[in-house]
Structures are given as structure tokens and as C-alpha cells.
Amino acid sequence: MLRGWHENKNAFRVRLVKDCPVLYVTAIGGSAAGRVVQARIYPMKKEQGGPARELLAELQQALATSPPPWLAKILGVADGDRIKNYKALSY
Known part of the structure; x- marks a missing residue:
């Protein structure tokens, strides 16, 4: 049940940024990164922001x-x- 919640949360977040080809992040988990890349959004990790x-x-x-x-x-x-x-x- 908790896994489904995380998947829905990640899908919701991807929908929020779906019009952005590049996404700057200080951290991103594997599941979220996978969803972002599948949506043709490229995550850019900047550890210090x-x-x-x-x-x-x-x-x-x-x-x-x-x-x-x-x-x-x-x-x-x-x-x-x-x-x-x-x-x-x-x-």
C-alpha cells in the first residue's frame, strides 16, 4: 500500500513539471528519477543548489x-x- 502511495506521489510531481525539459534538484530518489526521465525531463543534480x-x-x-x-x-x-x-x- 505504501509503495503505491509513493508511485502516485511521484506521478503527481512529474505532472507538475511536465512542461520543463530540465529539472534542477539537490536530491532525487531512483524511482522519482526514473519517472522524470520517462517523461523526457532531464534531472540536473546540483548538490549545493x-x-x-x-x-x-x-x-x-x-x-x-x-x-x-x-x-x-x-x-x-x-x-x-x-x-x-x-x-x-x-x-
Whole structure:
């Protein structure tokens, strides 16, 4: 019974953010993360959190310069071009 309650709670939370392609979280459980990803929402874990404006500025910078492959996918970049344009892969 308790398991069903958690599943319903997670489904409710996903419906609240269903129009967001990216979800910033400080923590997320496995079941909730699975539901979020199934809804085509990408969870971004920021352990320290932070002001929304700063997080948005970081995201805007990534969009403008070289988005990571998962973000390029959201933006509609073709499969073959996702890694090619990802500058953060420098080792």
C-alpha cells in the first residue's frame, strides 16, 4: 500500500513539471528519477543548489556555446553532431 502511495506521489510531481525539459534538484530518489526521465525531463543534480538566476545563467551559457550531448538532444541536434560540438570533453 505504501509503495503505491509513493508511485502516485511521484506521478503527481512529474505532472507538475511536465512542461520543463530540465529539472534542477539537490536530491532525487531512483524511482522519482526514473519517472522524470520517462517523461523526457532531464534531472540536473546540483548538490549545493543555488539561486535560480545563477543556474539559468549557466544553462544559457551551455546553450550558447557547446551544450552537452543530452542537452543537444533536447535542442534537436542530430545524433552525429552532438559529440562533435561538445567542447567539455577535453581531457
